[in-house]
Amino acid sequence: MNIRHHLDDATLLVYAAGSLSEGMSLLVASHIDRCAHCQVRVRQAEAVGGALLEELTPVALAPDALDQVLALLETDAGVPQARTPRPAVLDADIPAPLAQYLKKPLDELDWRTLVPGVRQLDLRLGGPGATRLLRIAPGLSVPHHSHRGNELTLILRGSYSDELGRFQAGDVADLDEQISHQPISDSGEDCICLIATDAPLRFSGLMGRLVQPFIGL
Amino acid sequence: MSLFKQAPPVKEEWSACLAALGQSRDKAEYGRLFEHFAPRVKAYIIRLGMTPANAEELAQEALLSVWRKAHMFDPAKANASTWIFRLARNLCIDRLRREKIQFYELDVDEPDPDEQHAGEHAVLATRMAESIRTLPEAQAQVLYLSYYEGRSHSEIAQAIGIPLGSVKSRLRLGFEKLKQVWGESS
Ligand SMILES: [Zn+2]
Ligand SMILES: [Zn+2]
Numbered sequence: 001m002n003i004r005h006h007l008d009d010a011t012l013l014v015y016a017a018g019s020l021s022e023g024m025s026l027l028v029a030s031h032i033d034r035c036a037h038c039q040v041r042v043r044q045a046e047a048v049g050g051a052l053l054e055e056l057t058p059v060a061l062a063p064d065a066l067d068q069v070l071a072l073l074e075t076d077a078g079v080p081q082a083r084t085p086r087p088a089v090l091d092a093d094i095p096a097p098l099a100q101y102l103k104k105p106l107d108e109l110d111w112r113t114l115v116p117g118v119r120q121l122d123l124r125l126g127g128p129g130a131t132r133l134l135r136i137a138p139g140l141s142v143p144h145h146s147h148r149g150n151e152l153t154l155i156l157r158g159s160y161s162d163e164l165g166r167f168q169a170g171d172v173a174d175l176d177e178q179i180s181h182q183p184i185s186d187s188g189e190d191c192i193c194l195i196a197t198d199a200p201l202r203f204s205g206l207m208g209r210l211v212q213p214f215i216g217l
Numbered sequence: 218m219s220l221f222k223q224a225p226p227v228k229e230e231w232s233a234c235l236a237a238l239g240q241s242r243d244k245a246e247y248g249r250l251f252e253h254f255a256p257r258v259k260a261y262i263i264r265l266g267m268t269p270a271n272a273e274e275l276a277q278e279a280l281l282s283v284w285r286k287a288h289m290f291d292p293a294k295a296n297a298s299t300w301i302f303r304l305a306r307n308l309c310i311d312r313l314r315r316e317k318i319q320f321y322e323l324d325v326d327e328p329d330p331d332e333q334h335a336g337e338h339a340v341l342a343t344r345m346a347e348s349i350r351t352l353p354e355a356q357a358q359v360l361y362l363s364y365y366e367g368r369s370h371s372e373i374a375q376a377i378g379i380p381l382g383s384v385k386s387r388l389r390l391g392f393e394k395l396k397q398v399w400g401e402s403s
């Protein structure tokens with residue numbers, strides 16, 4: 001996979017810290033699954049966590065904590081654990097972490113039409129922001145908008161172009177309130193992407209204001 | 218505890234200890250790891266906002282996982298504190314979300330772009346800690362808030378009253394400095 005657009009360091013750090021929302025962390029895991037470049041950076045960010053763990057002032061456990069755990073080692077709980085098997089591939093375009101949530105190939109998902117040519121599937125993860133799949137027919141665009149917080153987009157199939165460049169399968173757009181853009185689906189097939197935000201998008205044009213209640217992004 | 222009278226290893230040796238445990242499954246070895254890491258893991262979990270009772274339970278659970286997974290620890294890929302940090306973090310995330318698993322182990326035969334020798338990881342841990350201590354306060358603060366209080370960018374922005382963009386640039390600058398540690402060790 002020829003990935004050209006990667007995650008921001010600031011995003012990788014909070015991911016490694018375990019502080020990203022469920023949806024954003026799913027998206028990051030899905031990009032990393034196929035991106036050796038970001039895998040290295042996550043390892044580095046996790047090493048920051050390891051160093052910080054050493055720096056913490058220890059808090060004593062219950063006096064018999066070790067005895068309790070040693071007693072457990074004699075039971076089933078103490079049996080060495082097998083490695084978690086990688087989930088079966090559903091669809092070559094779905095990264096493994098996302099497959100755990102979707103359970104069906106992309107074309108068999110329960111897509112809802114928002115406006116002609118634009119379909120979506122809400123993952124309904126709860127928490128702040130939203131996590132959804134968006135499927136945009138060739139040549140169509142999402143209205144021009146800015147963001148109130150962070151917005152991560154991972155391309156699963158097809159491609160889109162906006163003010164920042166061209167994004168193809170595997171690429172991630174890591175945007176925030178400083179960026180305003182209008183993505184256009186620009187290949188011969190539907191552009192399918194996973195989008196996770198930690199706050200709703202802010203549409204700028206009249207068209208955007210009309211569409212917003214429908215898209216609910 | 219008389220069983221573990223042997224002096225605790227210095228920081229660089231914990232990785233060797235953990236790797237040895239994976240092979241030997243020796244309880245005295247485990248006891249040494251437990252006494253060093255359990256109180257740190259508990260401190261970490263308390264910072265994430267768990268009650269002391271939950272933190273005690275989770276810290277024990279995390280350390281039980283250390284025993285159960287020790288054979289998967291590869292000192293060529295991470296040092297012991299990073300590996301245990303990751304394990305405790307994942308356990309807390311699972312507990313907090315009580316949902317699907319976010320982080321899962323990469324396959325053994327997965328190509329590893331970050332092959333380094335165990336010794337280098339140990340040196341790196343020490344340099345990393347030094348490097349963290351020299352970060353400007355503003356950068357250290359955002360790092361602590363994300364690693365220790367589980368706060369997202371926007372929560373940090375709110376907590377310290379600065380724009381989201383500034384939170385991100387502080388994190389980037391801090392990480393940039395810490396990453397130089399890898400440059401120095403290779
Ligand atoms: Zn990447
Ligand atoms: Zn956007």
